[in-house]
Amino acid sequence: MSGKKFTPDWTERAPEPGSYRSIFKFGEPNEFKHPRAELVEMMMSEFGVTEEYFSRKQNEGNEKVSLGGKPGLNDEHINALKAIVGSENVSADDYDRVKYSHGQTMKEVMDLRMNRPRNVADAVVHPRDKNDVRRIVEYCDKHRIPICVYGGGSSVVMGIAPEKGGVTLVMKTHMNKLLNINEANQTATVQPGMMGPDFEAALNNAPQMFKTARRYTCGHFPQSFEMSSVGGWIAALGSGQASTYYGDAYHLAISQEYVTPAGTFKTLEYPATATGPKLNDIMKGSEGAFGALVEITMKIFRFMPENRQYFAFMFPSWESAVNASREIMQSEFGLPAVYRISDPEETDRGLKLYGFDNAYFEKFMSARVMKPMSRCVCMGTVEGEKGYAKHVKKSIGKVCRANGAMKLPAVVVKAWEKTRYKEPLMREDFLDFGIVTDTLESAVTWDNLLRLHKEVRAVVKSRPGSICMTHASHFYPNGTNLYFIFVLKPERPEEYNEVHSKIVSAIVENGGSLSHHHGVGKLLSPWMEEHLGKTQMDALRALKTHFDPNNIMNPGGQLALKGKSGT
Numbered sequence: 001m002s003g004k005k006f007t008p009d010w011t012e013r014a015p016e017p018g019s020y021r022s023i024f025k026f027g028e029p030n031e032f033k034h035p036r037a038e039l040v041e042m043m044m045s046e047f048g049v050t051e052e053y054f055s056r057k058q059n060e061g062n063e064k065v066s067l068g069g070k071p072g073l074n075d076e077h078i079n080a081l082k083a084i085v086g087s088e089n090v091s092a093d094d095y096d097r098v099k100y101s102h103g104q105t106m107k108e109v110m111d112l113r114m115n116r117p118r119n120v121a122d123a124v125v126h127p128r129d130k131n132d133v134r135r136i137v138e139y140c141d142k143h144r145i146p147i148c149v150y151g152g153g154s155s156v157v158m159g160i161a162p163e164k165g166g167v168t169l170v171m172k173t174h175m176n177k178l179l180n181i182n183e184a185n186q187t188a189t190v191q192p193g194m195m196g197p198d199f200e201a202a203l204n205n206a207p208q209m210f211k212t213a214r215r216y217t218c219g220h221f222p223q224s225f226e227m228s229s230v231g232g233w234i235a236a237l238g239s240g241q242a243s244t245y246y247g248d249a250y251h252l253a254i255s256q257e258y259v260t261p262a263g264t265f266k267t268l269e270y271p272a273t274a275t276g277p278k279l280n281d282i283m284k285g286s287e288g289a290f291g292a293l294v295e296i297t298m299k300i301f302r303f304m305p306e307n308r309q310y311f312a313f314m315f316p317s318w319e320s321a322v323n324a325s326r327e328i329m330q331s332e333f334g335l336p337a338v339y340r341i342s343d344p345e346e347t348d349r350g351l352k353l354y355g356f357d358n359a360y361f362e363k364f365m366s367a368r369v370m371k372p373m374s375r376c377v378c379m380g381t382v383e384g385e386k387g388y389a390k391h392v393k394k395s396i397g398k399v400c401r402a403n404g405a406m407k408l409p410a411v412v413v414k415a416w417e418k419t420r421y422k423e424p425l426m427r428e429d430f431l432d433f434g435i436v437t438d439t440l441e442s443a444v445t446w447d448n449l450l451r452l453h454k455e456v457r458a459v460v461k462s463r464p465g466s467i468c469m470t471h472a473s474h475f476y477p478n479g480t481n482l483y484f485i486f487v488l489k490p491e492r493p494e495e496y497n498e499v500h501s502k503i504v505s506a507i508v509e510n511g512g513s514l515s516h517h518h519g520v521g522k523l524l525s526p527w528m529e530e531h532l533g534k535t536q537m538d539a540l541r542a543l544k545t546h547f548d549p550n551n552i553m554n555p556g557g558q559l560a561l562k563g564k565s566g567t
Helices: 037-047 051-055 075-085 094-099 106-113 130-142 196-204 206-210 230-235 279-283 318-330 344-353 359-366 386-402 411-419 423-431 446-461 493-509 525-532 534-547
Strands: 123-125 147-150 167-170 178-182 187-190 253-260 263-266 292-299 309-315 339-342 376-382 436-445 466-472 479-488
Touching: 037 051, 037 344, 075 123, 075 130, 094 123, 106 423, 106 436, 106 493, 130 147, 130 167, 130 253, 130 292, 147 292, 178 196, 178 206, 196 206, 196 230, 230 292, 253 279, 309 318, 309 386, 309 411, 318 339, 318 376, 318 386, 318 446, 339 344, 344 376, 344 466, 376 386, 376 411, 423 436, 436 446, 436 493, 446 466, 446 479, 446 493, 479 493, 493 525, 525 534
Parallel strands: 123 167, 147 167
Antiparallel strands: 178 187, 187 292, 253 263, 253 292, 309 376, 339 376, 339 466, 436 479, 466 479
């Protein structure tokens, strides 16, 4: 035997222009990251399939986009929009209407693979500036035309689905610039359509581009970093992989400017103020349901990559990893930037994927009481001033060792760091063969973490042939998040929806938050009232009525906010 491992016929060509696949594919058209042979073997074993199963692709979405009907907006409205932004910035083309009406929610992807776009915009508009946005909102409010806002298109909660048709505003085409850096205040004012890599590159190169004395970083690096916009981070209350040190999007947005049907306003940039509840905070996470975000002033940080410290450990159990993590977050010696702990299933599957499951390795680990399906990997980085970074790394090491952890080489973290934005690219490969990989995440307090982890895993694993890997990656003194990755091979599309609903219900019933950093959208909105309660939901609905009395801003149940018509 040659020992050559089986490799399926992965798709290696860019999607055809104008096809459904060109809409839902992650990354650039010619960018691919195929699953390792070890991962394919794992799937074959888990789902009881042979190599022959991987010879038949299904629902690839290579067909041309076609809606077969006219847009709901008449020529009068289309021409009025063209008069505002120019005819070149308005489209009612079938492809554009579908492309800018879909995000990356698994339900949306599965629909597009079967050539079944559901709700689409009637017109796609690319505003050139915030004055264009103001005029569009005024016109649409007058004529009761729904508006949705599209940033980078990375929503995984059906956050940009235009349930009622109307107009989709694409912000990234023109409103994509870093306007200025205030070095005295250490802030940057940016347009909402600026994509993550462009924002970070501009800050890193601030001395050349803005004549600043220092280089800066945004500190916000979600896995969707390469395909998400700054405005989307704020609208969905996103969280980056280095959030433990830099903060979530909620903490980063100092001031915002909005265009709403009730009027345009800009919140103030004071570091603190005792003038009642802060509208700046209220608008964060509003997901386009109150108005269109047109400008943001963000915290920025000194960029000192030369000071970055790496660390990795193996814990003997999930409980010891959790206890050490809580102590690290509460000890007040400083905070790491990236910090992650993987549960036993995620740890062991990861070890197998990279070939660390041979007899010698297991003997070495067992001698250190690091047993399969019990041990848990921990890894992270520390940033900031040189002395601070070294001190925090050393302090983390002491806590980890006190909780029975074994030190691992830094290459573990560097390998993860190198490919951290590319992992989602494997989704299409498995979906070509009917294997679904999806995620759900929840914030949880320390005293409830073990229960939530256990009960949600029990729901996933109760279905035969289901993988459930979990990690925590955003940490706070009073808790963390649990990020559940589940993999299954549904026999029918509806089966996936049923499993997804059961997992969400288990999260809410066992004391987890409905979402930690993906937003709510229309996917999770059915659970909102159960999660927050009627009194809090009534307050949010009152705000919706104030800012958007005619219910034109992202209607159809976004954040479970119903307008006067009940939609």
